[in-house]
Amino acid sequence: MAAANVALHDTHDHDHDHEHHDNFITKYIFSTDHKMIGKQFLVTGIFWALIGGFLSILFRLQLGFPDMELYFLKPLLGGWIDDAGKLDPNFYLALVTMHGTIMVFFVLTAGLSGTFSNYLIPLQIGARDMASGFMNMLSYWFFFVSGVIMFCSLFLENGPAGGGWVVYPPLSALEQAIPGSGMGMTLWLIAMTFFIASSLLGGINYITTVINLRTKGMSFSRLPLTIWAFFLTAVIGLLSFPVLFAAALLLVFDRSFGTSFYLADIYISGEGALPNTGGSPVLYQHLFWFLGHPEVYIVLLPALGITSEVIATNSRKPIFGYKAMIISMLGITILSFVVWAHHMFVSGMNPFLGSIFMFLTLIIAIPSAVKVFNYLTTLWRGNLIFTPGMLFSIGLVSFFISGGLTGIFLGNSAIDIQLHDTYFVVAHFHLVMGSASFFGLMAGVYHWFPKMFGRMMDAKLGYVHFWLTFVGVYLVFFPMHYIGIAGFPRRYYSWTNFEFSNMYTDLNMFVSAAAIITFAAQFIFLFNFFYSMYRGKKASLNPWRSTTLEWTTPLFPGHGNWPGEIPSVYRWPYDYSKPGAKEDFIPQTVPLSATPESNLPHEQELVKLEKEIIAEEEQVLVANGSKEV
Amino acid sequence: MYGFLIAVGVLLLLSLIWMVYRIQTLVSVVKGSDKKIASSSNKVNAILFIVFLLGAGILMFWYSIKEFDNYNLPLASEHGAVTDNLFWITMAVTGVVFIITHILLFIFPYKYQYKESRKATFYPDNNKLEVIWTIVPAIVLAILVIGGWKAWSDITAPAPENAHVVEIMGYQFAWEIRYPGVDNVLGDHDYRLINEVNNPSGVDFSDKNSFDDFTSPVMVLPKGEPVLLKIRARDVLHSVFAPHMRLKMDAVPGMPTRFWFTPTKTTAEMRQELGDDEFVYEIACTEICGRGHFSMRREIRVVEPAEYQEWLKEQKPYIVNDPTLVENVSSELKELADITISEYK
Numbered sequence: 001m002a003a004a005n006v007a008l009h010d011t012h013d014h015d016h017d018h019e020h021h022d023n024f025i026t027k028y029i030f031s032t033d034h035k036m037i038g039k040q041f042l043v044t045g046i047f048w049a050l051i052g053g054f055l056s057i058l059f060r061l062q063l064g065f066p067d068m069e070l071y072f073l074k075p076l077l078g079g080w081i082d083d084a085g086k087l088d089p090n091f092y093l094a095l096v097t098m099h100g101t102i103m104v105f106f107v108l109t110a111g112l113s114g115t116f117s118n119y120l121i122p123l124q125i126g127a128r129d130m131a132s133g134f135m136n137m138l139s140y141w142f143f144f145v146s147g148v149i150m151f152c153s154l155f156l157e158n159g160p161a162g163g164g165w166v167v168y169p170p171l172s173a174l175e176q177a178i179p180g181s182g183m184g185m186t187l188w189l190i191a192m193t194f195f196i197a198s199s200l201l202g203g204i205n206y207i208t209t210v211i212n213l214r215t216k217g218m219s220f221s222r223l224p225l226t227i228w229a230f231f232l233t234a235v236i237g238l239l240s241f242p243v244l245f246a247a248a249l250l251l252v253f254d255r256s257f258g259t260s261f262y263l264a265d266i267y268i269s270g271e272g273a274l275p276n277t278g279g280s281p282v283l284y285q286h287l288f289w290f291l292g293h294p295e296v297y298i299v300l301l302p303a304l305g306i307t308s309e310v311i312a313t314n315s316r317k318p319i320f321g322y323k324a325m326i327i328s329m330l331g332i333t334i335l336s337f338v339v340w341a342h343h344m345f346v347s348g349m350n351p352f353l354g355s356i357f358m359f360l361t362l363i364i365a366i367p368s369a370v371k372v373f374n375y376l377t378t379l380w381r382g383n384l385i386f387t388p389g390m391l392f393s394i395g396l397v398s399f400f401i402s403g404g405l406t407g408i409f410l411g412n413s414a415i416d417i418q419l420h421d422t423y424f425v426v427a428h429f430h431l432v433m434g435s436a437s438f439f440g441l442m443a444g445v446y447h448w449f450p451k452m453f454g455r456m457m458d459a460k461l462g463y464v465h466f467w468l469t470f471v472g473v474y475l476v477f478f479p480m481h482y483i484g485i486a487g488f489p490r491r492y493y494s495w496t497n498f499e500f501s502n503m504y505t506d507l508n509m510f511v512s513a514a515a516i517i518t519f520a521a522q523f524i525f526l527f528n529f530f531y532s533m534y535r536g537k538k539a540s541l542n543p544w545r546s547t548t549l550e551w552t553t554p555l556f557p558g559h560g561n562w563p564g565e566i567p568s569v570y571r572w573p574y575d576y577s578k579p580g581a582k583e584d585f586i587p588q589t590v591p592l593s594a595t596p597e598s599n600l601p602h603e604q605e606l607v608k609l610e611k612e613i614i615a616e617e618e619q620v621l622v623a624n625g626s627k628e629v
Numbered sequence: 630m631y632g633f634l635i636a637v638g639v640l641l642l643l644s645l646i647w648m649v650y651r652i653q654t655l656v657s658v659v660k661g662s663d664k665k666i667a668s669s670s671n672k673v674n675a676i677l678f679i680v681f682l683l684g685a686g687i688l689m690f691w692y693s694i695k696e697f698d699n700y701n702l703p704l705a706s707e708h709g710a711v712t713d714n715l716f717w718i719t720m721a722v723t724g725v726v727f728i729i730t731h732i733l734l735f736i737f738p739y740k741y742q743y744k745e746s747r748k749a750t751f752y753p754d755n756n757k758l759e760v761i762w763t764i765v766p767a768i769v770l771a772i773l774v775i776g777g778w779k780a781w782s783d784i785t786a787p788a789p790e791n792a793h794v795v796e797i798m799g800y801q802f803a804w805e806i807r808y809p810g811v812d813n814v815l816g817d818h819d820y821r822l823i824n825e826v827n828n829p830s831g832v833d834f835s836d837k838n839s840f841d842d843f844t845s846p847v848m849v850l851p852k853g854e855p856v857l858l859k860i861r862a863r864d865v866l867h868s869v870f871a872p873h874m875r876l877k878m879d880a881v882p883g884m885p886t887r888f889w890f891t892p893t894k895t896t897a898e899m900r901q902e903l904g905d906d907e908f909v910y911e912i913a914c915t916e917i918c919g920r921g922h923f924s925m926r927r928e929i930r931v932v933e934p935a936e937y938q939e940w941l942k943e944q945k946p947y948i949v950n951d952p953t954l955v956e957n958v959s960s961e962l963k964e965l966a967d968i969t970i971s972e973y974k
Binding site for chain 2: 170171319322324347348358365366377382384385406412413414415418459485494495498499501
């Protein structure tokens with residue numbers, strides 16, 4: 001981190017306005033500027049994505065090349081490679097667990113939501129900063145501490161937590177059952193506690209800021225879809241993360257204080273019967289998935305929000321069905337809380353609950369389908385510019401379709417009996433949640449890089465990065481559907497013990513090779529990202545010719561974002577290619593009264609109203625606004 | 630030396646990429662294409678979407694057809710026919726949606742790629758369309774759900790009275806199978822009675838139902854008759870997965886679960902059908918349970934009902950194999966137990 005922060009320092013050194021006279025520490029480390037905090041989240045998220053991706057390469061080596069001797073990894077993994085050059089099965093499980101935890105929480109929650117909610121909310125709604133800059137700073141540093149603890153757990157002698165990212169008890173409660181449930185699990189729980197605190201601090205801030213600090217004229221019906229997405233994501237997080245905390249807390253009690261919330265009737269080989277009775281492991285699963293399922297939407301909604309923005313901008317068309325998009329997101333937000341038990345159809349819970357959750361689950365597919373159709377219609381008869389951000393957005397829509405459709409199989413409890421915990425599930429959520437959200441993150445980085453760092457990322461490298469990653473992701477995850485239909489279970493160190501799964505060594509090798517290539521392709525992005533930060537082409541003020549407020553700030557906005565007054569907003573954010581208008585976009589700051597040639601009938605009526613408001617305003621604002629046209 | 634050569638190679642490759650990158654940047658500056666709204670790359674990307682659509686589509690169809698017999702597991706249970714049917718119906722419905730949406734998603738970029746002369750169509754909303762594509766998926770999903778719900782209700786309904794009861798208990802890292810014997814009633818169990826030497830599943834031998842209980846290394850089942858699996862776990866979560874039976878249910882410590890099904894093909898019939906003399910039905914674990922998660926294998930042998938009855942008769946109860954198990958029960962029960970033991974001798 002320190003190095004990265006130094007890097008950020010250099011870029012900004014030469015032209016930032018010295019309104020606050022920040023020193024290095026208050027500006028780059030303990031910063032309360034939402035833009036710096038967003039960048040901190042981004043760089044930390046990238047760091048974790050590399051670790052998480054690397055862990056997946058390690059276990060893909062085991063799965064794709066089970067006979068390979070891994071001595072060359074001994075300098076790195078030490079005792080986890082045994083004398084025969086094989087990966088330790090316990091460490092394999094730890095790798096799977098850490099890959100999941102890191103990717104879901106550190107990369108796709110903090111790295112995506114943390115980065116873009118922080119960076120974009122004040123800029124797009126027209127606010128000086130978050131409602132509480134200090135809480136925002138705390139949010140980052142809690143996340144940072146959480147990361148440090150999780151990182152330390154990777155180096156424990158008994159390994160990090162190894163019970164799967166869901167850490168179901170009793171496995172996660174009993175050190176005797178798996179070594180990772182010792183210190184590794186303790187650190188996992190501590191890290192997650194800090195992480196939850198960080199999420200809540202961030203979420204409260206996002207919600208407060210969106211509700212209270214919108215600039216004049218920025219009504220909820222004029223918010224960009226990104227802000228709607230971040231807002232609803234924060235609401236979901238605020239309601240669901242505390243439940244994870246409760247689940248974790250009870251687990252801490254079971255682990256350390258002899259309670260029996262989740263433990264009952266357990267006999268440990270070589271040790272004997274444990275005294276715990278009356279607990280229910282299924283209780284933990286209910287609590288966990290009460291967060292766990294909304295979590296899927298916590299990582300997905302921001303990506304969908306970003307995509308809406310990027311697709312509209314680069315199609316030079318308004319997003320199709322702005323209101324339908326908002327209603328869909330609202331629907332997803334509410335429904336996301338009542339579908340959790342579809343992860344538990346065969347957990348032993350009452351089958352009647354299974355029926356209920358099957359109905360509710362398939363209902364949530366409807367708003368998702370509406371979103372896809374709306375994206376497609378937005379592309380239809382557009383004037384498409386393939387910036388790297390646009391490419392990643394189209395890729396996201398593809399993953400969202402592919403992974404979403406397989407959800408219809410898994411949400412159907414009768415079909416789920418066979419598919420549950422097979423590679424079909426792995427394929428499903430890696431496409432719809434993992435890759436789609438990751439592509440949203442990438443789209444966001446490519447799209448807002450010019451605003452973040454005042455320079456452009458190289459487009460051609462972006463194209464190469466996109467195509468390698470897009471094709472690579474499909475080559476990795478599409479074959480997993482076949483493996484899953486064939487019944488290959490998840491979290492298996494090797495499949496050769498079973499006759500039904502003693503095949504597809506070729507396909508697994510193919511998947512592993514594709515995973516390595518896809519991972520390698522990310523270094524193109526890394527180079528592009530850090531190189532462009534210093535040496536990229538200087539960006540113009542509004543490189544994508546976009547309508548939203550962030551592009552009205554100076555190239556290097558200081559703390560406070562706009563040097564003078566905050567601009568007022570007079571229209572919705574999607575006035576692209578409006579008939580009659582000279583340019584193919586009209587920024588939100590342009591009053592309707594300044595564009596009589598392109599106003600729609602109902603907007604013409606608003607002009608009168610608007611004039612009254614403007615009359616009250618400073619003349620400067622009008623001048624500022626018109627100048628943008 | 631070898632490593633050194635690789636390092637040099639990598640270094641050369643990287644510098645080559647670097648030079649290509651610099652050159653293309655400079656060329657684009659010279660040509661002024663970096664100032665245009667959409668460079669010539671726009672067309673390349675648009676074409677690549679079509680190439681991807683065709684390439685990926687062909688690959689998908691080719692592999693799906695070629696490999697069908699490999700990934701489509703043989704089926705051997707009654708309810709499995711229903712769920713497989715649902716699976717393929719869902720596959721057909723989602724497959725059509727998948728293909729249509731992807732054709733549109735990749736053809737639009739090609740068709741509507743940027744042209745300076747054209748202006749995009751301002752088309753912000755159409756409530757009729759939104760309603761249509763809310764209702765149509767809703768109806769389709771409702772049909773799929775109702776099919777699934779009916780199947781699910783049948784599968785999870787109480788087992789028929791005449792179902793053969795078999796207990797399967799997961800532990801790190803194997804399964805223990807217990808049959809109820811002649812009375813078809815399993816004896817009580819208590820995890821505090823577990824003894825790895827002679828009572829691994831904690832059978833309570835002070836319950837006389839347990840006198841004829843026996844264990845078997847292989848789960849032998851009769852064809853065409855309902856079987857009720859009573860599932861439990863001894864230490865952590867496990868999950869019984871019999872892929873050919875389309876059967877899966879978690880084994881939970883402290884909470885017994887169950888799953889009933891009817892096998893439809895004997896192992897011998899399946900061997901003949903597949904032309905594979907080695908074929909066996911298997912049970913695997915699908916809930917992460919620790920180091921040996923990937924090795925919890927048990928075999929299911931499905932036989933003709935008559936053969937099953939034969940087999941049942943050959944099995945010896947726990948207490949016959951090890952009379953010390955009933956050493957400490959009350960004298961009344963001890964007498965009963967001794968009678969059972971003598972019957973088997």
